[in-house]
Amino acid sequence: MSNRINAEKILKNRGYKLTKQRKVIIEALSNRGGPYTANEVFSLVSNKYSGINFSTIYRNLELLVKLGIVEKLNINDECCHFKLAGKNHHHHIICNKCGEIKEIDICPFKEIVNINKFKELDFQPIEHRFEIFGICSKCRSKE
Amino acid sequence: MSNRINAEKILKNRGYKLTKQRKVIIEALSNRGGPYTANEVFSLVSNKYSGINFSTIYRNLELLVKLGIVEKLNINDECCHFKLAGKNHHHHIICNKCGEIKEIDICPFKEIVNINKFKELDFQPIEHRFEIFGICSKCRSKE
């Protein structure tokens, strides 16, 4: 089942209406890699549905996050990024030159939890984030 | 040498003036754990120097970050947190209940870099972030 169909099914199952706006937002995110800022989502979506409003974009991105369809990233202190939620747990590498944000399926978490130093904290972990900033291979080869 | 004295020395060495405002900001951050939002820094500082302006707080926090004296954290999408820069590399655990942000000196980075899967990315790392969200021991014992 495609990401798009799956997302639409979740909306319906949970009693949300399948509006044209929601469809184009989901379509935009499904077709492309992302992540995108709300601004970028607005631009992408405006191609298919000119006249859509920014608050609709925001309201629906947050809804999709709540439903687990979309992932919200805090990469920097400017604004959030949104992308279709990956099926599997992952982290990100972010290029300081071109800004590209890419998934990596390497996760250090399991090992950390088993370290005694961590156990001593008596901290009950719920989520974690791990991001690496640097220069991507494309940008390196340009230099 | 105390954190405060050290920070003041760096300012002077780099040709920045040691204003009363800078002194109280540095003092506020040096005496307490942090991290603090700009708002919180403003409150702390206002005790010692009522009449200080928000833009002064922001301008100086950014200056101190630039000089490496202060560390700026992007914990959530609301606002940034600032704290005196630790001498050693570290990461954070953040309590979802009480909001406390605590340093941990556990870092998974060295191991990650040596994994073949990472090497294949051909990505040149510069910085990284690792944060664990959950429930701290204090909050757990309250339940």
Place this chain on the structure above:
DNA sequence: ATGGTATTGCAAATGATTTGCAAAGACATT
């Protein structure tokens, strides 16, 4: 096709952070 409810568009509010500018302050020099 109709009606009830969720959703949208719009415009205004919010909250964090930034900026231009004139006045005040720091500090090297006399």
Place this chain on the structure above:
DNA sequence: AATGTCTTTGCAAATCATTTGCAATACCAT
């Protein structure tokens, strides 16, 4: 200690991302 220069501050307004109230509209079950 007084002077002059260059920084820095306070203030008020701007900016930018995001949120919100409300009346008009669009879904979709019936």
